[in-house]
Amino acid sequence: MSLGLVLSAPANAAALVDAIVTDPLTGVALEGYDPVSYFTEPEPVQGLADFEYQWGGVPWYFASAANRDVFMRNPEVYAPQFGGHCVTSLSRGYLSDGKPRLYVISGMKLYLFYSVANREAFFKSEETSLQDASGGWARLSGTLTGEEGSVADAVGKAADPGTGR
Secondary structure (H helix, E strand, C coil): CHHHHHHHHHHHHHHHCECCCECCCCCCEHHHECCCHHHHCCCCCECEEEEEEEECCEEEEECCHHHHHHHHHCHHHHCCHHHHECHHHHHCCCCCECEEEEEEEECCEEEEECCHHHHHHHHHCHHHHHHHHHHHHHHHHHHCECHHHHHHHHHHHHHCHHHCC
16 A cells, blocks of 8 residues: 555656745745845845735735736746756756745846756856746746746746846
8 A cells, every 4th residue: 555655656656746836934025025126125024925926826025015916917027037046056957946045136137046056157157047937937946836837937038038027
């Protein structure tokens, strides 16, 4: 009987990785940081549950109603690219969660990294890293879970350097 459970585990393992990285304890995107604040403040600001917005099947917190409203109009602009997965890891062909405090804004887009070393590697060849990450995302995002499968598509389009956004 337990053998059947062991054999089914790998098939379900992919479903454990979501299209949008969330805090494992709260389920909130960006560990509760306000995504708009990355673009408007010197450092990201912690959001509040009072200013929550559901996008991509996960809650996002904001520091103010104004920031929430700005995000609601165009979430792809402010949400981390590749769903918050580490850009460098994707460029190397695998998924790892980006950390909200390890970030770069490049080309008016927010990118997260798993480690300081991964962020430093990105700085050495940004364009190549982004192209390779887009390829990695195209291959791997289909295995991720999300609201009706549209989340991976939405964050993938936002992350595509060829879109000019």
